[in-house]
Amino acid sequence: MTTSLRIGIVGLGRLGQRHAQALAFGTRNCTLTAACSPVESERVYATEQLGIAQVYSRYEDLLANPDIDAVVLVTPTSLHADQAIAALQAGKHVFVEKPLALNLPDCERVLAEAAKHPELVAMVGFVRRFDPSYRAAQASIEAGEIGRPFIVRSQTCDQNDPDGFFVKFAPTSGGIFMDCSVHDIDLARWMLGRPKALRAYATGTIALHPGLAEFGDVDNGLAIVDFEGGAKAVFYASRTMAHGHETTTEVIGTAGKLLVGEHAARDRVVRSDAHGVRHAVLKDFYERFETAFAAEMGDFVAACRGERALTLTLDDAMEATRIGLAISRSLASGMPEVI
Template sequence: MNKVKVGVVGLGRLGKVHAQNLRYKIPGAELTAACSIVPAELEYAKNELGVTDVYTDYKEMLAKADIDAVVIVTTSSEHCWQIEAALDAGKHVFSEKPLGVDVAQCKQAEAAVERHPELTFMLGFMRRYDKSYSYAKQKIEEGAIGTPYLVKATGIDPEAFVEGAIRFAKNSGGIFLDMAIHDIDLMRWFLGCEATEVYAMGATFKHPEFKEAGDDETGVAVYKFENGAMGMIHVGRTAPYGYHVETEIVGTEGSIRISAVPEKNQARLYNTNGVCAECVGSFPERFEEAYLIEVQEFVDCVLQGKAPGVSVYDGTKSTAIGYATTEAWRTGKAVKLN
């Protein structure tokens, strides 16, 4: 196999990012098919990507399209059955996060992956492939900050995209599964152990539609890990200035801060407002290179028969923590994890 023929399912904001990368930026991949239930997205595939083999039915694409692999960028609740269907059809699979919206779904995906050890499966925790985050991991492994014992993470989507978040709220799995899953994965990755207890709370001050959907616009969670380390997460959907993501890892001999200011670039504007730094506008912009690197790894793993750096089990563990966080948010009580 010289190239991996790929079908993408879901061509929303992030789906377009992956499709563009597959079509134009990854030499080992060939985007040959696309699937969406949204007619405008299929028109985008045909007109902007030159993909003429398009489908509204995912199972039909699996049965008929000339593809070796699928890239799944659909609603979170659809991921696991689509992963299973693709693997059972003999296709390699890359799926966006989260793996599933509950642990039972994740176990379904795990079983499918285990049935097909000959096929590559990779989950899209792209922050591990961001140069700043991978650098932080390297420095931690080198002992640059001693023993890490606290991870503090903030992730707030821009107010500019809040209407889309409101529409998605009923199917997102809740703010913690939807927005904190990357931070949960990074806490596990940086601390090198699993969470044992979580307490969470949420609030809605600006958009009551989130409450009406059974969700919140802002959430905070505190974690205890098996080695005594701690984690703190703040997620939200209403940053007025742009996309705000930052992480700090504190150790016995120092700390590492990533994106302490969510800046767009190194330029500074000096005017009557003072000294201003423009903020990055969205997650596809902030992690543009990471999205490319992770799918490049997926394609390389398919071509070379090697295992990706992120496994189905990472997805299950992070989902279990996210689900427990959601339970803690709903009940107002601390929840212990097995």
């Protein structure tokens, strides 16, 4: 393909604006042609800040535009499945943010629709697979450098937001495990070689945000997953870190272990003074994964242009949802749950 891939972005909220900027100004071989948001200020943003001429308030109208080759969905998770299916039915490649959906029938519907359109790319945004450090760790495991990996300990911890944005987000996010740990779940499967998940055990607590209780959610959650063959994964997710964002993953193997992201240093400066020895910390997920988000969009565009195939599949995304749901059920029941 010699022409530029023409993309329409849907959803210009917290993450959508970041993806839109990357697509408009930082990704090769594509043009951000159109945008869609039901929120007027976001449409004004698209016109004024991104210079997009074709801006829609209704998703159906964006899909009806024959000049769009691919759609990037950065919308509330509860809309992902229907919007992804509509994109495929309209003949567009589709990138949809994680998680693919909040229930398995919705995942299955997307997989079934994608199977009808093998010529179209359908990709779910598990951004950590595009992070240079996680890629290096996975390549090291694949090369056998730590022997047989059998335990993954992975955490996603956000700095406390005193305004509690995520409390408003709770009704559509699927809860802390589906929203945050779903990344760690996907990583664990990737690092362990995609074993079948068997059982989940979870617990959690509300440390700072009582408003989550009415949604059955917590602001700190812990989970263990048993896999076939004896491998285990341990997940921790927090919305209440005092210091900043800290995503850390440890993979333990029979001949060594790997640690990714320890200490969440923002840069390579260490200050030593009368208060001690310290470094600045990453403030949020975007700061941590900015490079990975750019690589992810680059790979999506390359896949749509037929330049390379994706290793991250819709099956992977459905498995992440399946495991995340079992963990969420265990949080609610207080019992181990079969996956």
